[in-house]
Amino acid sequence: MKTRVLLNSIMLLSVLFPAVLIAQDNITAQQVQDTTQQQNQDTSKKDDPQQTKRKLLMIRKGNRTVHKYVGANECQPCHSSEEIGDQYRIWNKSKHADAYSVLASPKAIKIGKERGIDNPQESDSCLECHITGFGHPQSEKDSSFNQSEGVGCEACHGPGSDYRAMEIMRDRDKAIKAGLAIPNEQTCVACHNENSPTYKEFKYDNFLKKIAHPVPDTASM
Ligand code: HEC
Numbered sequence: 001m002k003t004r005v006l007l008n009s010i011m012l013l014s015v016l017f018p019a020v021l022i023a024q025d026n027i028t029a030q031q032v033q034d035t036t037q038q039q040n041q042d043t044s045k046k047d048d049p050q051q052t053k054r055k056l057l058m059i060r061k062g063n064r065t066v067h068k069y070v071g072a073n074e075c076q077p078c079h080s081s082e083e084i085g086d087q088y089r090i091w092n093k094s095k096h097a098d099a100y101s102v103l104a105s106p107k108a109i110k111i112g113k114e115r116g117i118d119n120p121q122e123s124d125s126c127l128e129c130h131i132t133g134f135g136h137p138q139s140e141k142d143s144s145f146n147q148s149e150g151v152g153c154e155a156c157h158g159p160g161s162d163y164r165a166m167e168i169m170r171d172r173d174k175a176i177k178a179g180l181a182i183p184n185e186q187t188c189v190a191c192h193n194e195n196s197p198t199y200k201e202f203k204y205d206n207f208l209k210k211i212a213h214p215v216p217d218t219a220s221m
């Protein structure tokens with residue numbers, strides 16, 4: 001009987017939790033990432049509902065393990081090779097790397113004016129989707145990080161301070177525990193949605209192809 005009650009409350013919590021996410025109206029890419037990571041880390045401790053509940057409340061308060069944003073330049077040394085793949089260069093040529101600078105373009109200035117915004121590069125209502133780590137305090141950003149990189153690696157893969165070391169990167173499970181996020185469609189639609197003043201219909205498969213940056217099959221690391 002008692003086990004049954006415990007099981008029910010676990011199920012209830014896991015049903016409620018996604019609802020909590022959806023209920024926030026201004027959810028950002030980072031928030032989706034943060035909770036996904038936290039859920040990954042939590043799966044080992046599902047046996048104690050009190051513990052699970054406490055953790056869920058902590059997540060909602062944003063009281064999680066803090067990994068810092070280090071910036072795409074810190075990923076470049078390893079992710080610019082024939083062996084692992086040239087993810088850095090592919091990203092750097094993509095529109096994501098221009099996401100901050102595009103906010104200074106005549107088009108951005110015009111969009112801003114229509115909304116009473118003087119400088120889109122200083123307005124949260126634009127930066128929200130045009131930089132990495134939006135909504136995270138300065139204390140969660142390493143000195144190597146600069147928001148002018150736009151939508152950098154860590155906007156999709158999570159803050160890298162604790163997973164970027166070679167011994168961790170080589171071990172996918174360790175990397176995920178240290179904050180690496182494996183992005184999915186949810187990651188994208190946190191920004192690619194109708195709150196974008198220039199919204200273009202988002203089709204995951206098509207858009208994914210446009211930003212593809214695979215590890216070559218020959219990778220032997
Ligand atoms: C010290 C070298 C090094 C640095 C720095 C580094 N990586 Fe990696 N990364 C690797 C290696 C090695 C792999 C494994 C490649 C393979 O699959 O063979 C890897 C794999 C990955 C993967 C694939 C994970 C998977 O299994 O799907 C992602 C994503 C990734 N790195 C992102 C980053 C990001 C973002 C940064 C910067 C914050 C970064 N890496 C910095 C070496 C590095």
Ligand code: HEC
Binds near residue numbers: 096130185190
């Ligand atoms: C943090 C917000 C954010 C996230 C997360 C994000 N994007 Fe973007 N994306 C942008 C912005 C902003 C632009 C436009 C940048 C520019 O034009 O300079 C963009 C542009 C693009 C473009 C180019 C579109 C064009 O008009 O040519 C593609 C393709 C794209 N994103 C795919 C994706 C995919 C796939 C994902 C998820 C894996 C993703 N994005 C996640 C903000 C984001």
Ligand code: HEC
Binds near residue numbers: 128191
């Ligand atoms: C909800 C996320 C989001 C917000 C908020 C946002 N953008 Fe964007 N922005 C995007 C995405 C995603 C793209 C890529 C095109 C699209 O919307 O599908 C983009 C593209 C752009 C582009 C390039 C468009 C082009 O066709 O060349 C400009 C300019 C721009 N945004 C300006 C702004 C300005 C100015 C603000 C603030 C008033 C803003 N954006 C707010 C997500 C956002």
Ligand code: HEC
Binds near residue numbers: 088091214
């Ligand atoms: C807009 C979101 C986005 C950005 C920015 C981004 N990635 Fe990714 N990355 C993804 C997605 C989505 C996947 C998984 C694609 C799939 O499902 O196969 C991925 C996969 C990877 C992989 C594994 C590829 C494989 O074949 O297993 C590596 C390595 C990687 N990213 C590194 C990086 C690095 C380094 C940067 C910055 C230089 C970066 N990514 C920027 C979304 C992003």
